[in-house]
Amino acid sequence: MTMDIETVKERAGPRQFNPADDLPEEYRKAATRMIEFHANSEIMGAYLERPFIRQAPSIDRKLAFSAKVQDEIGHGQLLYRAAETLGIKTREEMLDDLAAGNGKFLNCFHYPMESWEETPMIAFFVDGAAMRRQATLRRTSWEPYAHAMDKVCFEEGFHVKHGEDILATLMSGSRAEQRRTQEAFEEWWPRIIQFFGPTDDRSTHHDFAADVGLKQMTNDELRQAFLDMYVPKARSYGLELPEYPRVYQNDEGRWVVEEDDLDWDEFFTVARNNYEPGVGQIDARARAQEAVEWVRGVVESDAPAAGGQAPQAAD
């Protein structure tokens, strides 16, 4: 018998539910929305970073950058698996939705990235923000999601430290490099803060996701933890916070953002997949998916029916 929503809320704790549980559709849909968003973000982020494997300034950076992009695609695959286990959407449906512009993903990956100086904005700050969030999701109530997070967090530490290493190199480089890095930071900083979405009082999905244990921390708590860690880091490398959004330290020494200084109209345009450069990025990935369609076709038509009991030629 399907568990009722009150029972789900009562039992909601870290790694409480798995595919053997008959969960109500409301839970399965909320979990699917969250994990699909996460999976799509891994894929779109990897596509954004991929051109920089070629543009990396040294062989070490090239190796590390290609390893990182490979990891991110792998994270996408793990997450589509975790989402599929909820029985709401298949992997094919999620990939098709993403290609058609109906799949949602992280705001930062809707913006184009053009120069090497921009890479630490994703590889350090966005990945740092993502890792903050992912660390809390190791305690999510959907067990397959939590297990995926174990592997993701294991690998992600390398991404964040590598990203910081790129930033450290750039900020101790030539004046021109430092200036370009500062410019990239000013452009990306507001988007990076918006990574955590609107404040809790304006967040649409939080309450239910928190009640059923899918989400373990609120947007506000995550944003706070991120700012307290990463504002001092940015400053320690000589980056200056732009004038807007206004960011200041409160009486407790915690970093606070003037939320109204952020462009929320743009954020919601981005979130609805209506932001022009982002649409281009969605379409570019769709073309890549289409270009390898024949490979999928060959793989699927060659594969024997699932299960090792498929008849062999000699049987």
Next chain:
Amino acid sequence: MTRIWEVFRQAEKGEYHTHCGNVHAPDREMAKQFAAIQHGRRKPTNSIWVVPKDEVGEIDTDDVAFGGTTDKGYRWTTAYNLQTRQAEEVEESDAEQQDAEKRRRTA
């Protein structure tokens, strides 16, 4: 026909099912019962999976060179000696990676 069933035990809810042995059984029902008796009695057990051995695919070091043998230091957190304070979750990843590296070296 009696088959061999590989047994995977999960100690506590939310943890991983890890391989712990196998049982002989004529069918899935019996395999579950044998597995519960042989592998679920002494150690704390929340759940057990049984899988017919011939349904398990295997690939080993004779077939393929697995990762971790060539120097891919750039993939590890330990390659980036930043001398800065790291976020708690980055520290945690760092510790897990150091542990994995240690085990790889002693393997």
